[in-house]
Amino acid sequence: MPVAAARDCANVRRMTDTYSYPLLRTAGIDGMLVSFGDRLGEAANRAALAFRAALERESWDGVEEISSSLVSAYLRFDPLALSHATLEARLRGLIASRDWLRAELPHGRRLHRIPTVYGGSLAPQLGEAAQAAGMSEAEAVASLSAARVRVTALGFAPGQPYLGELPEAWNIPRQQALTPRVPQGALVLAIRQFVIFSVTAPTGWRHVGQTAAPLFRLGAERPFLLAPGDEVEFPQVSEEVFAKMCDDPEGGATWEALP
Amino acid sequence: MTGTAHRELIVHRAGPAVTVQDGGRPGWIAYGLSRGGAMDRLALAEAAALLGQGESAALEMGGIGGRFEAGCDLRIALTGAPMRASIDGAPVPWHACHALPQGAVLEIGPLQAGAYGYLSVGGGLVPEELLGAVSAHLTAGLGRAVEAGDRIPVGEDRGGAVARKLPVEDRFSGGALRVVESLQTRLFPEEQRARLETARFTRDARANRMGVKVVPEGAPFGVEGGLSVVSEIITPGDIQVTGDGAPFVLLAECQTTGGYPRLATVIPADLPRIAQAPAGAELRFGFVSMEEALAAEAAYRASLKDLPRRVEPLVRHPGDVPDLLGYKLVSGFSNGEHHDH
Numbered sequence: 062m063p064v065a066a067a068r069d070c071a072n073v074r075r076m077t078d079t080y081s082y083p084l085l086r087t088a089g090i091d092g093m094l095v096s097f098g099d100r101l102g103e104a105a106n107r108a109a110l111a112f113r114a115a116l117e118r119e120s121w122d123g124v125e126e127i128s129s130s131l132v133s134a135y136l137r138f139d140p141l142a143l144s145h146a147t148l149e150a151r152l153r154g155l156i157a158s159r160d161w162l163r164a165e166l167p168h169g170r171r172l173h174r175i176p177t178v179y180g181g182s183l184a185p186q187l188g189e190a191a192q193a194a195g196m197s198e199a200e201a202v203a204s205l206s207a208a209r210v211r212v213t214a215l216g217f218a219p220g221q222p223y224l225g226e227l228p229e230a231w232n233i234p235r236q237q238a239l240t241p242r243v244p245q246g247a248l249v250l251a252i253r254q255f256v257i258f259s260v261t262a263p264t265g266w267r268h269v270g271q272t273a274a275p276l277f278r279l280g281a282e283r284p285f286l287l288a289p290g291d292e293v294e295f296p297q298v299s300e301e302v303f304a305k306m307c308d309d310p311e312g313g314a315t316w317e318a319l320p
Numbered sequence: 321m322t323g324t325a326h327r328e329l330i331v332h333r334a335g336p337a338v339t340v341q342d343g344g345r346p347g348w349i350a351y352g353l354s355r356g357g358a359m360d361r362l363a364l365a366e367a368a369a370l371l372g373q374g375e376s377a378a379l380e381m382g383g384i385g386g387r388f389e390a391g392c393d394l395r396i397a398l399t400g401a402p403m404r405a406s407i408d409g410a411p412v413p414w415h416a417c418h419a420l421p422q423g424a425v426l427e428i429g430p431l432q433a434g435a436y437g438y439l440s441v442g443g444g445l446v447p448e449e450l451l452g453a454v455s456a457h458l459t460a461g462l463g464r465a466v467e468a469g470d471r472i473p474v475g476e477d478r479g480g481a482v483a484r485k486l487p488v489e490d491r492f493s494g495g496a497l498r499v500v501e502s503l504q505t506r507l508f509p510e511e512q513r514a515r516l517e518t519a520r521f522t523r524d525a526r527a528n529r530m531g532v533k534v535v536p537e538g539a540p541f542g543v544e545g546g547l548s549v550v551s552e553i554i555t556p557g558d559i560q561v562t563g564d565g566a567p568f569v570l571l572a573e574c575q576t577t578g579g580y581p582r583l584a585t586v587i588p589a590d591l592p593r594i595a596q597a598p599a600g601a602e603l604r605f606g607f608v609s610m611e612e613a614l615a616a617e618a619a620y621r622a623s624l625k626d627l628p629r630r631v632e633p634l635v636r637h638p639g640d641v642p643d644l645l646g647y648k649l650v651s652g653f654s655n656g657e658h659h660d661h
Contacts, residue, residue: 087501087610088502088503088553088555088585089502089555089558089587089588090500090585090587090588090610090613090614090617091555091588092553092555094503094552094553096552098550099549099550100550101550125346126346126349127350128349128350128576129350130551130552130553130576130577131551131552131577132550133552135349135553137346137349140614140617141614141618141621145614214352214551214577215350215351215352215576216352216575216576216577217352217577218352218460219348219351219352219353219460219461219462220351220352220353221352260461279450279451279462284451285348285351288350288351289350
């Protein structure tokens with residue numbers, strides 16, 4: 062790599078200190094990360110999704126994988142086939158081509174409806190969460206079951222989504238102590254976000270709902286139910302309906318294509 | 321030799337950390353699934369060179385091996401961390417390939433150095449593919465550890481040499497690791513970045529396929545004003561600093577994103593060395609420029625290409641392995657008796 066490019070990389074890093082976004086950084090020797098903010102926000106997440114879609118359209122030779130997380134788009138490449146200097150120049154060109162914070166969400170996304178039991182023995186922390194949000198349990202269920210949230214990222218475990226943002230009232234902190242175990246399919250909530258647990262795990266988030274839709278199915282044409290950018294609603298169902306859904310391979314989940 | 325030949329490796333006993341591993345499962349980061357695959361991918365390349373075939377899936381053995389039987393005439397390669405090994409009671413050298421005739425029993429004991437030994441076979445292990453790869457990714461719930469009673473299918477072997485060895489450099493006792501700056505390197509104070517290069521680290525007993533903890537001499541590491549940053553991509557080799565101030569080097573089964581700041585990233589060419597560092601091994605880190613890191617990557621890839629040329633005959637006393645001379649040393653393993661199922 063030419064010395065000038067190495068110097069550019071140093072410049073990239075100095076930008077970290079000043080928090081100037083969009084921010085281009087290297088991740089290891091074979092990754093570049095374009096970040097649109099230093100905290101989760103709707104616009105930064107939308108920008109990351111739109112930028113990722115743009116990278117997919119570009120499909121540059123030497124690029125091996127593209128993904129997005131909460132506020133960033135990531136690109137893994139073969140640095141011996143595609144030089145850092147070339148890729149950085151292309152990325153800077155793409156970054157400068159528009160205001161990504163104003164970009165529209167990419168096409169090809171889905172709207173999922175995942176039936177959910179709120180409260181009761183299946184989701185014992187609804188009351189606690191409602192209280193933290195200053196609502197009655199009925200108001201909480203009305204609010205959560207009407208909310209449409211976006212898959213901002215998947216991580217922690219395969220297919221496990223982070224979903225946001227819920228109305229401002231749900232800006233409630235994580236609980237102090239960890240719940241030792243929430244079951245697979247638990248819908249948990251904190252800081253205006255939902256997570257659906259794809260495996261049984263401990264969590265500091267409050268268990269407000271229970272779902273039956275498998276997030277990961279081997280052998281399926283699309284093994285992961287949710288993709289970054291998809292939207293999800295969690296309509297309320299009774300425990301009786303939920304018990305029947307547990308026998309359904311889809312766990313009661315349905316989806317439609319978004320325009 | 322008794323019974324009908326089946327192209328499989330029969331497992332009579334297996335240590336607790338024996339899994340099938342290949343080059344991993346790239347392409348699923350967006351869905352929260354990390355690549356996984358062999359902790360020491362160089363060991364897979366060495367096995368491929370010894371067996372004269374492309375890279376294939378092998379048994380990765382953490383700490384201790386097991387007792388295996390050939391379901392048909394097999395060629396095997398033993399690579400990665402050296403372990404005590406014998407075929408039908410006769411000791412066989414590591415970093416080498418051997419004939420394992422049908423019914424022969426391969427006993428692989430504890431590690432003699434390093435952390436992960438590999439047992440490869442001619443034709444490769446070919447268990448069921450999951451999302452385009454056969455490697456177990458236990459953190460993600462894909463596949464499972466190998467257990468006694470398993471019969472692992474073996475692919476068709478186009479044949480090749482046995483009784484060959486591959487001299488390897490020691491990467492099984494810690495040592496120097498080259499790192500590049502990571503996403504958050506500059507969030508760490510200058511003093512800590514300097515200390516990363518001067519402090520001696522000890523590989524902690526806490527280690528698994530997600531990563532290894534490295535304990536620094538002297539003061540802990542950490543970022544002032546809290547440790548939480550927005551979750552960003554994790555690259556294998558990232559040195560993550562959590563609450564206790566001891567860095568954790570993230571490896572094959574790391575999570576895809578993480579909210580703890582990362583001090584630096586070990587370059588791919590040195591990942592086999594960190595993966596193979598045994599508990600208690602001394603490790604040192606040194607920053608290199610991106611330019612130097614890319615030169616190291618080019619040299620590493622060139623050395624992988626050169627591996628087949630470094631394979632040499634295994635000179636041994638014929639009395640050590642009575643069957644050897646009666647065995648076909650070159651080719652001839654893909655005959656009709658292997659097409660019987």
